[in-house]
Amino acid sequence: MASRLLTSALFAGFCTGLIAALLQFVFVQPVLLHAELYESGQLVHFGAEPVSAHPDLGGIDVMRDALSVLFSALVYTGYALVLVALMSLAEASGAKITARTGLIWGIAGFVAVHFAPAISLPPEVPGVAAADVVARQVWWFATVAATGVALALIAFARSWAAWAVAVVLLLAPHLIGAPHPDSFAGTVPPELAAMFASRALGVGLAAWVVLGCLAGHFWQREGLRQNAAA
Incomplete structure (x- = not known):
């Protein structure tokens, strides 16, 4: 059981972490870098002339991006361990765990970890x-x-x-x-803060759906493999 849980969680969490990191690079990181320009004072929102909504955000920061990928993989592997452990308890009580039912588990995880807290404490950009x-x-x-x-x-x-x-x-x-x-x-335009919150939640939903599906898939696959070996 322990090997099945660890294998399922590691595969599901690591793959989801990579996907989540890619989505963050495309959708979240540009907004974050834009907000940091206001936090540092390079751009000014209040009491200044209007500035472009599409500034030069600079080139690729290899170290920062690599750490982001590593952090994302570790975080979602941790989430996967919790999710798969709960799936194992549910299966012991008679629930059927598959990639399809895993999707529901993933949505529930998103609601618990991201959506519910964001109702009263939404994701925040730097400088607020x-x-x-x-x-x-x-x-x-x-x-x-x-x-x-x-x-x-x-x-x-x-x-x-x-x-x-x-x-x-x-x-x-x-x-x-x-x-x-x-x-x-705060120094950050409210439009930028709203975009950051919406994109962070959108990426979180996508990542949790993937995590749930992969966790359900690997849990079912490892169970079939171990039953066949027995």
Whole structure:
């Protein structure tokens, strides 16, 4: 079981990490680099003449890009380990795990890790006002945990009481409220911040769908291979 879990997670996570890194290079990184020009003062949004929305973002930074690929692969491998472990528990309870059902698992992972926290604490570009980072991290982890448990209750519980608890867990982090700064300020145009948030969420959705499908595929394949070897 352990070898099946590790093999499935490593293959699924590493492949997804590479795909996610490619999507980030194409869609997210240009927006991030653009925002950094405002953060550093090279571009000015308020109180200055209008500037081009398509500045020269410079050439390829090999070290930064390589570290981004490595970080993406490690992060999604970690996500894959958690996802495959949960899949194994679900299969032990009678659920069927395939690439097709894995897609649903991937969407659920996106909702828990990206979408639900972003409702109250959206992805932020450099140069914007933000609350204390520790407070935001605590709120993010609590929101991910509460949303994950809520989705599990919705999917596998069979009572109205459990579904009611799920609704409470989904709402609680947002009713409590995410940490926000006392006042809003920043040098980055709001249009750029909105584009960054939407593209970050879009890439996250695509990556989690791929991760779910690959995790389901490799989990099923490794199970068939081990059964055949036995």
